[in-house]
Amino acid sequence: MSRALRVGHQMDVADLPIVSLIIRPDARRLREAAIPELMPAHCRAARALLDWTQPQLAEAAGLGLSTVVDFERSRRAVSPEAVQAISRALESADVEFIAENGGGPGVRLKKAKRKAK
Known part of the structure; x- marks a missing residue:
């Protein structure tokens, strides 16, 4: 089903193979990748x-x-184990570490969940 592409030949989108991949990454890995290391300033801000x-x-x-x-x-x-323990303690108290997004990494409190009526 493969066609060779000739010089000057325009390929149609229909000629391209369709590849579908669903990735469900582990949230903890994403968080660790987003903020690879807890900084002292993050810790002080989270405590505040x-x-x-x-x-x-x-x-x-x-x-x-x-x-x-x-x-x-x-x-x-x-x-590193102590830094992870600090991070886990802050996260269990509903602190959320924000990844670099152009404005730099940061810290915030998690949004309060609404109780069902």
């Missing part, structure tokens, strides 16, 4: 939105206070 203190975040993440403080102040590199 939640009105959380550093000790509250440390408790929610299951980490020591010094880990949260050092991460937010960029004093030292904390482990």
Whole structure:
């Protein structure tokens, strides 16, 4: 069914094969790909939105206070596992990390779900 394309020959859209592919990506992978790394500024902004203190975040993440403080102040590199724990704690409190969209990555609270009447 394949036709060779000759120089100067115009191909019709009907000559092109139709390929259909449905991809249902894992939401977590998309989120991790969108914001590959939680930045200290994201963490501080998320805490501000939640009105959380550093000790509250440390408790929610299951980490020591010094880990949260050092991460937010960029004093030292904390482990990737600690950063993931911080991210999970904030996300479970309804913080949403926004991917780069031309204006830069950011943080917001998830939209409140309406209760059915």
